[in-house]
Amino acid sequence: MSTVILLRHGKSTANGSGILAGRSPKVSLDDTGRAQAEKLVERLDGVPLSGLVVSPMLRCKQTVGPLATARGLEKVVEPGLSEVDYGDWTGKELKHLAKEPLWRVVQAHASAAVFPGGEGLAAMQARSVAAVRAHDRRISAEHGDHAVWLLCSHGDVIKSILADALGQHLDAFQRIVVDPASVSVVRYTETRPFVLRVNDHGGDLRGIVPPEPKPKRGKKAASSDAVVGGTTGR
Numbered sequence: 001m002s003t004v005i006l007l008r009h010g011k012s013t014a015n016g017s018g019i020l021a022g023r024s025p026k027v028s029l030d031d032t033g034r035a036q037a038e039k040l041v042e043r044l045d046g047v048p049l050s051g052l053v054v055s056p057m058l059r060c061k062q063t064v065g066p067l068a069t070a071r072g073l074e075k076v077v078e079p080g081l082s083e084v085d086y087g088d089w090t091g092k093e094l095k096h097l098a099k100e101p102l103w104r105v106v107q108a109h110a111s112a113a114v115f116p117g118g119e120g121l122a123a124m125q126a127r128s129v130a131a132v133r134a135h136d137r138r139i140s141a142e143h144g145d146h147a148v149w150l151l152c153s154h155g156d157v158i159k160s161i162l163a164d165a166l167g168q169h170l171d172a173f174q175r176i177v178v179d180p181a182s183v184s185v186v187r188y189t190e191t192r193p194f195v196l197r198v199n200d201h202g203g204d205l206r207g208i209v210p211p212e213p214k215p216k217r218g219k220k221a222a223s224s225d226a227v228v229g230g231t232t233g234r
Contacts, residue, residue, distance in 0.1 A: 001188035002050070002140045002147040003196070003208060004132060006158045009055075009063040010036035011180040020097060022090035022118075023083050029062045036181035037063045041070045043183070044150075046206040049073060051139050051149040055081045060152040063181070067150075080131030081153040087118020111170040125160035125170055128153070132161055136188050146210045158184060165193035191224035 010033030014021030021027045029037060044067065052068055053076045054060045061075060068075050089097055097103055106113045106121070114120035132151060139149045153161075155178045163173040165186045177199050178184065185197040185208050196208050 001136055001190065002143070002145060002149060003185065003187040003210060004136055005044075005047075005148065005150040005205070005208070006161060006178075006184040006186065007040070007063065007150055007152045008155055008158055008178050008180055008182050009057070009059040009152055010034070012059045015180055018094050020086055020089055020092055020094055021083075022086035023057065024091055026058065028058050033059070033063070033180065038066050040064070040067050040181070043202065044205060047148060047209055049150055050143040050147040051135070052076065053078050053081065053135050053149065053151040055083065055153045055157070057083050057154070060154070064150070064152045076135075078131050078135065078151070080127045080134075081151060081157060083154045084121070084124050084156050085115065085118040087115040089115050089118065107174055109171055110173055121156070121160070122170060124157065125164065125173075128157045128161055129164045133188070140188075144213070146212045148209055155180075162186070162195065162198060165195050189224040 010029050012021065012027050012033055013030050014024070014027045015030075015033075040063070049071055052064055052071075052073045054064055056077050056079055061077075064075060067073075102113060102115070110121045112120075112122075135149070135151070139147050158178045159173045159176045160170060162176050162178070162184055163170055179199055179201070181201070183197060183200045183205065185195070185200075185205075187194045187196055187208075187210070197203070197205075
């Protein structure tokens with residue numbers, strides 16, 4: 001299986017407003033977010049990409065726009081990676097939502113949280129993990145186990161994917177931090193995922209690229225074994 005870069009969209013007009021934007025239409029990147037999108041091209045210099053998969057939300061499409069243009073890659077829109085459907089909570093102030101009984105459930109027992117008129121966090125995790133694994137299988141089949149691809153999605157969605165990769169219960173996913181424009185990296189193998197980066201803001205990403213298999217050895221699946229004592233780096 002291949003390696004996926006999990007990119008949260010850049011800072012949007014809703015971030016910092018105190019409003020839960022959710023799937024509200026026309027939420028776009030602000031000036032900071034647009035600068036982050038442009039910077040992404042440089043951040044990923046030296047990292048070959050076999051595909052771009054994005055949430056249907058405008059802010060995600062805008063975030064990968066400069067990168068798609070620079071690399072000549074098509075943006076594959078994936079509804080399974082869309083923002084959480086917060087239902088009746090959408091567009092409301094966070095300071096008021098924090099007083100709702102459901103707020104504590106979201107914080108401490110996320111797997112039981114279902115937003116009124118919307119979806120549950122467990123359902124969101126199920127559809128987002130299914131989506132990332134399906135695209136990973138597709139890209140691996142087309143480009144090989146050494147392929148690297150990028151998806152752009154939302155904070156809670158990426159946190160839920162990371163929780164799954166870490167073998168962590170969804171009830172503890174609030175322990176993971178995923179900032180706007182941050183990068184996390186997961187390498188999927190036959191029996192387990194490896195989490196290579198979480199909430200990275202500017203590190204050299206060339207080290208996440210696995211070496212291409214040597215022709216004389218033929219096609220060989222990526223190892224699912226962890227290195228005893230820890231990896232030695234590249």
